[in-house]
Amino acid sequence: MKTTLAIVLLLCTHLAHAGTNDALSNIDHDLMRDSHNKGLQALFVRDQVNNAILQINTWLEQQPDIQPEKMAAVFDIDETLLDTYAFMETMDFSYSLDELDDWMATGSAGPIQPVQALCKMFLDAGVNVYLLTGRHEALRAATEENLKQYDCSSWQKLYMRPSNNGSDQIKNYKLAAFDEISQRGEEIILVIGDQHPDTLHMRSKVRVKLPNPYYNIMNDDVFLAFEDLKKSN
């Protein structure tokens, strides 16, 4: 019971800038391992996906005439469709973004099954699926190869960040992609991801922020405040 509570608190309070080492140094890595290996993370994800399906079905019941080809679902990739836990665990949760990119280039991330199944459900129904990731263009071939190993193996478009798109530009990059999809005349019925920028499309019928017990990408204001806090301690 104590362990479960501690993990839940970790899920709620863990703040770390993705890919930075020092922000992670005080986190109990055993708790992150337990969250993954004892199935708590998978349980939370499955619960979120089930809730999303219920919400989407409720909305669809009120839209009897909408056609699948006029609907869109937008999926993030890492810690949403693909699981980078194997890399993080191997690196003892401390790594650089370059090391992460090198690993992603191997195309060996595992699937996050409930989200893969959700994506396949949309694909089978004829709903347009879009993938919107923080990965850079240089990883396109490896990312596509990795994705095609699992259920979410086709899509209308895979949005990847241009090479000159920095971490501080992720929010605008994602908003621009949401705008482009909306301009195609498709109703965005779902956006799902593990970071807050993934769910910025406020007009999506259902928005799902999945738990991520391993890292959070801070917005600039929070990141600077966190850096100040570290300096003062």
Ligand SMILES: [Mg+2]
């Ligand atoms: Mg992600």
